[in-house]
Amino acid sequence: MSNYDYILFDLDGTLTDSGPGIMNGFEYALGKMGIEIPDRSSLRKFVGPPLGDSFEKTLGFSPEDAAKGIAFYREYYADKGVYENDVYPGVFELLDKLKASGKKMIVATTKAELMANVVMDHFGLRKYFDLMVASNNTDRKNKIDVLSFAIENGGVDIEKAVMIGDRFYDVTGASHFGIDSVGVLYGYGSRQELVDAGATYIAETVEYLSEILL
Numbered sequence: 040m041s042n043y044d045y046i047l048f049d050l051d052g053t054l055t056d057s058g059p060g061i062m063n064g065f066e067y068a069l070g071k072m073g074i075e076i077p078d079r080s081s082l083r084k085f086v087g088p089p090l091g092d093s094f095e096k097t098l099g100f101s102p103e104d105a106a107k108g109i110a111f112y113r114e115y116y117a118d119k120g121v122y123e124n125d126v127y128p129g130v131f132e133l134l135d136k137l138k139a140s141g142k143k144m145i146v147a148t149t150k151a152e153l154m155a156n157v158v159m160d161h162f163g164l165r166k167y168f169d170l171m172v173a174s175n176n177t178d179r180k181n182k183i184d185v186l187s188f189a190i191e192n193g194g195v196d197i198e199k200a201v202m203i204g205d206r207f208y209d210v211t212g213a214s215h216f217g218i219d220s221v222g223v224l225y226g227y228g229s230r231q232e233l234v235d236a237g238a239t240y241i242a243e244t245v246e247y248l249s250e251i252l253l
Contacts, residue, residue, distance in 0.1 A: 043219070045195045046137060046252060047186070049204035050148035050155060050173075051087055052226030054130055055162065058086045060116060060123030065093070068111035072104070086227040087206035089149045089174065089181055113151075121154050126162050127225060129245035134167040136253055146171040147189045149182055149208070169193060182212035190216060201239070203248065204228075210236035221251055 051057040062082040069076060076082065085093045090112060094105035137144060146168050148155050155173035159165045172179070172189040179185050190197065202213035205226025213220040214237055221240045222233030233241055242248040 043142070043199055043201040043252060045143045045145070045193070045200035047145045047147045047189060047195070047200065047202045047213075047218075048168075049087075049202075049206070049209045050146055050150055050158065052205035052228070053127075053203055053209075053223055054146070054164065055124050055126050055158060056226075057124040057158070058083065058227060060120030061086045063123060064112045064116040064120040067115040068108045071111040072108060083227055087204075088208060090151075091180070116154065121157050122161065124158065124162075126164070127245060129249075133245055133249050133252075134164075136249065138167050140253065142252075143193070143195075144168045145189050145193045145195070146173075147182075147185050147202070147212075148172070149174045149180075149185055151175075182208040183215050186212050186216060186218075201252070203252075205233075207232050207236035210238045221248060223248060 048054055065082050065085050066076050084097065090109045091105060094100045094108045095102065100108055144167055150173050152173040152175050155171065159171055170189060170193045172185050174180060174185060179188055197216055197218050201219045201221060202209055203221045203223060204210065205223050206228040210220045210222055210233060219239040221242050222228065222238035224230055224241060224243045225245065230241060240251050242251060
Protein backbone atom coordinates (compact mmCIF):
# COMPACT_ATOMS: atom_id res chain seq x y z
CA MET A 40 0.00 0.00 0.00
CA SER A 41 1.08 3.56 -0.60
CA ASN A 42 2.66 5.63 2.15
CA TYR A 43 0.72 8.86 2.60
CA ASP A 44 1.89 11.75 4.78
CA TYR A 45 -1.25 13.92 4.40
CA ILE A 46 -4.60 12.32 5.08
CA LEU A 47 -7.79 14.24 4.39
CA PHE A 48 -11.01 12.89 5.86
CA ASP A 49 -14.61 13.58 5.02
CA LEU A 50 -16.73 13.87 8.17
CA ASP A 51 -20.28 12.60 7.62
CA GLY A 52 -20.35 8.92 6.67
CA THR A 53 -16.60 8.59 7.09
CA LEU A 54 -15.61 9.57 10.64
CA THR A 55 -19.12 9.70 12.09
CA ASP A 56 -22.40 7.97 11.28
CA SER A 57 -24.41 11.14 10.95
CA GLY A 58 -27.14 9.53 8.88
CA PRO A 59 -29.90 9.36 11.51
CA GLY A 60 -29.74 13.09 12.28
CA ILE A 61 -29.48 14.14 8.64
CA MET A 62 -32.35 11.90 7.55
CA ASN A 63 -34.49 13.15 10.45
CA GLY A 64 -33.66 16.71 9.40
CA PHE A 65 -34.82 16.07 5.83
CA GLU A 66 -37.96 14.32 7.05
CA TYR A 67 -38.73 17.34 9.23
CA ALA A 68 -38.01 19.87 6.45
CA LEU A 69 -40.03 18.04 3.82
CA GLY A 70 -42.90 17.54 6.27
CA LYS A 71 -42.93 21.28 6.92
CA MET A 72 -43.29 21.75 3.15
CA GLY A 73 -46.16 19.30 2.90
CA ILE A 74 -44.20 16.45 1.36
CA GLU A 75 -44.70 12.95 2.73
CA ILE A 76 -41.85 10.42 2.85
CA PRO A 77 -43.27 7.00 1.90
CA ASP A 78 -39.94 5.21 2.32
CA ARG A 79 -37.51 6.49 4.95
CA SER A 80 -34.60 4.59 3.36
CA SER A 81 -34.90 6.93 0.37
CA LEU A 82 -33.46 9.66 2.61
CA ARG A 83 -30.07 7.92 2.75
CA LYS A 84 -29.01 9.64 -0.47
CA PHE A 85 -29.06 12.99 1.34
CA VAL A 86 -26.20 12.00 3.65
CA GLY A 87 -23.05 13.56 2.21
CA PRO A 88 -24.01 15.99 -0.57
CA PRO A 89 -24.19 19.76 0.02
CA LEU A 90 -27.69 20.81 1.10
CA GLY A 91 -28.15 22.96 -1.98
CA ASP A 92 -27.51 19.98 -4.26
CA SER A 93 -29.96 17.83 -2.33
CA PHE A 94 -32.81 20.32 -2.43
CA GLU A 95 -32.28 21.71 -5.92
CA LYS A 96 -30.73 18.89 -7.97
CA THR A 97 -32.08 15.78 -6.26
CA LEU A 98 -35.48 17.07 -5.14
CA GLY A 99 -35.89 19.55 -8.00
CA PHE A 100 -36.79 22.52 -5.80
CA SER A 101 -36.59 26.07 -7.11
CA PRO A 102 -33.83 28.17 -5.49
CA GLU A 103 -36.51 29.91 -3.38
CA ASP A 104 -38.06 26.65 -2.15
CA ALA A 105 -34.61 25.14 -1.62
CA ALA A 106 -33.74 28.07 0.66
CA LYS A 107 -36.93 27.42 2.66
CA GLY A 108 -36.15 23.71 2.86
CA ILE A 109 -32.61 24.35 4.04
CA ALA A 110 -33.88 26.73 6.72
CA PHE A 111 -36.35 24.11 8.00
CA TYR A 112 -33.62 21.44 7.90
CA ARG A 113 -31.23 23.59 9.92
CA GLU A 114 -33.98 24.41 12.41
CA TYR A 115 -34.19 20.72 13.29
CA TYR A 116 -30.53 19.84 12.80
CA ALA A 117 -29.04 22.54 15.01
CA ASP A 118 -31.32 21.59 17.89
CA LYS A 119 -31.40 17.78 17.65
CA GLY A 120 -30.00 16.28 14.47
CA VAL A 121 -26.36 17.16 15.01
CA TYR A 122 -26.35 14.96 18.12
CA GLU A 123 -28.16 12.03 16.44
CA ASN A 124 -24.76 10.85 15.36
CA ASP A 125 -21.86 8.69 16.54
CA VAL A 126 -18.24 7.96 15.70
CA TYR A 127 -17.88 4.75 13.69
CA PRO A 128 -16.41 1.78 15.60
CA GLY A 129 -12.66 1.61 15.10
CA VAL A 130 -12.23 5.24 14.04
CA PHE A 131 -10.68 6.45 17.31
CA GLU A 132 -8.19 3.57 17.20
CA LEU A 133 -7.30 4.40 13.61
CA LEU A 134 -6.83 8.10 14.40
CA ASP A 135 -4.63 7.22 17.40
CA LYS A 136 -2.36 5.13 15.15
CA LEU A 137 -2.20 7.75 12.41
CA LYS A 138 -1.39 10.50 14.91
CA ALA A 139 1.30 8.36 16.55
CA SER A 140 2.88 7.68 13.15
CA GLY A 141 3.24 11.40 12.46
CA LYS A 142 0.66 11.77 9.70
CA LYS A 143 -0.76 15.22 9.05
CA MET A 144 -4.54 14.94 9.20
CA ILE A 145 -7.20 17.32 7.92
CA VAL A 146 -10.99 17.17 7.95
CA ALA A 147 -12.42 18.41 4.64
CA THR A 148 -16.23 18.46 4.74
CA THR A 149 -19.06 20.26 3.00
CA LYS A 150 -20.97 20.19 6.28
CA ALA A 151 -21.78 23.73 7.45
CA GLU A 152 -18.85 25.10 9.45
CA LEU A 153 -20.86 25.76 12.62
CA MET A 154 -22.27 22.21 12.73
CA ALA A 155 -18.94 20.62 11.78
CA ASN A 156 -17.35 22.41 14.74
CA VAL A 157 -20.09 21.13 17.05
CA VAL A 158 -19.49 17.53 15.90
CA MET A 159 -15.71 17.80 16.20
CA ASP A 160 -15.96 19.13 19.75
CA HIS A 161 -18.86 16.95 20.92
CA PHE A 162 -17.05 13.72 19.97
CA GLY A 163 -13.54 14.79 20.94
CA LEU A 164 -12.18 14.60 17.40
CA ARG A 165 -10.45 17.97 17.32
CA LYS A 166 -7.22 16.79 18.97
CA TYR A 167 -6.39 14.46 16.10
CA PHE A 168 -6.50 17.01 13.31
CA ASP A 169 -4.13 19.75 12.20
CA LEU A 170 -6.91 21.57 10.35
CA MET A 171 -10.68 21.36 9.88
CA VAL A 172 -12.15 22.89 6.72
CA ALA A 173 -15.92 23.02 6.26
CA SER A 174 -18.46 24.72 4.03
CA ASN A 175 -19.43 28.36 4.36
CA ASN A 176 -21.69 30.69 2.43
CA THR A 177 -18.94 32.55 0.59
CA ASP A 178 -15.91 30.81 -0.90
CA ARG A 179 -16.40 27.18 0.20
CA LYS A 180 -19.66 25.84 -1.19
CA ASN A 181 -18.64 22.47 -2.66
CA LYS A 182 -16.02 19.76 -2.18
CA ILE A 183 -13.55 21.26 -4.65
CA ASP A 184 -13.73 24.64 -2.85
CA VAL A 185 -13.20 22.91 0.51
CA LEU A 186 -10.27 20.84 -0.75
CA SER A 187 -8.65 23.83 -2.42
CA PHE A 188 -8.68 25.71 0.89
CA ALA A 189 -7.45 22.64 2.79
CA ILE A 190 -4.56 22.01 0.41
CA GLU A 191 -3.43 25.63 0.45
CA ASN A 192 -3.84 26.28 4.17
CA GLY A 193 -2.72 22.83 5.29
CA GLY A 194 0.48 22.89 3.24
CA VAL A 195 -0.55 19.63 1.59
CA ASP A 196 1.86 17.89 -0.80
CA ILE A 197 -0.64 16.36 -3.24
CA GLU A 198 1.90 13.70 -4.28
CA LYS A 199 1.82 12.35 -0.71
CA ALA A 200 -1.86 12.93 0.04
CA VAL A 201 -5.02 10.85 0.09
CA MET A 202 -8.71 11.74 0.52
CA ILE A 203 -10.99 9.42 2.48
CA GLY A 204 -14.74 9.61 1.93
CA ASP A 205 -17.95 7.69 1.35
CA ARG A 206 -19.50 9.54 -1.61
CA PHE A 207 -18.49 10.36 -5.18
CA TYR A 208 -18.06 14.03 -4.21
CA ASP A 209 -15.02 13.01 -2.13
CA VAL A 210 -13.48 10.93 -4.90
CA THR A 211 -14.08 13.35 -7.78
CA GLY A 212 -12.95 16.25 -5.59
CA ALA A 213 -9.67 14.48 -4.88
CA SER A 214 -9.24 13.59 -8.57
CA HIS A 215 -9.64 17.25 -9.49
CA PHE A 216 -6.39 17.95 -7.64
CA GLY A 217 -4.61 14.73 -8.64
CA ILE A 218 -4.94 13.28 -5.14
CA ASP A 219 -5.48 9.56 -4.48
CA SER A 220 -8.69 8.55 -2.77
CA VAL A 221 -10.19 5.79 -0.66
CA GLY A 222 -13.91 5.20 -0.94
CA VAL A 223 -15.30 3.68 2.26
CA LEU A 224 -18.26 1.31 2.05
CA TYR A 225 -19.31 1.51 5.69
CA GLY A 226 -20.72 4.99 4.99
CA TYR A 227 -23.56 6.04 2.69
CA GLY A 228 -22.25 5.59 -0.85
CA SER A 229 -22.43 2.38 -2.89
CA ARG A 230 -19.48 0.42 -4.28
CA GLN A 231 -20.69 1.24 -7.80
CA GLU A 232 -20.83 4.96 -7.04
CA LEU A 233 -17.27 4.97 -5.70
CA VAL A 234 -15.85 2.75 -8.46
CA ASP A 235 -17.52 4.85 -11.15
CA ALA A 236 -16.07 8.00 -9.57
CA GLY A 237 -12.58 6.49 -9.86
CA ALA A 238 -11.59 5.75 -6.26
CA THR A 239 -7.96 4.61 -5.97
CA TYR A 240 -8.95 2.10 -3.27
CA ILE A 241 -12.19 0.76 -1.86
CA ALA A 242 -12.31 -0.01 1.87
CA GLU A 243 -15.21 -2.08 3.15
CA THR A 244 -14.23 -1.61 6.79
CA VAL A 245 -12.30 0.75 9.06
CA GLU A 246 -9.83 -2.12 9.60
CA TYR A 247 -9.06 -2.33 5.89
CA LEU A 248 -8.80 1.45 5.70
CA SER A 249 -6.16 1.20 8.43
CA GLU A 250 -4.19 -1.30 6.30
CA ILE A 251 -4.24 1.07 3.35
CA LEU A 252 -3.09 4.07 5.38
CA LEU A 253 -0.55 2.34 7.62
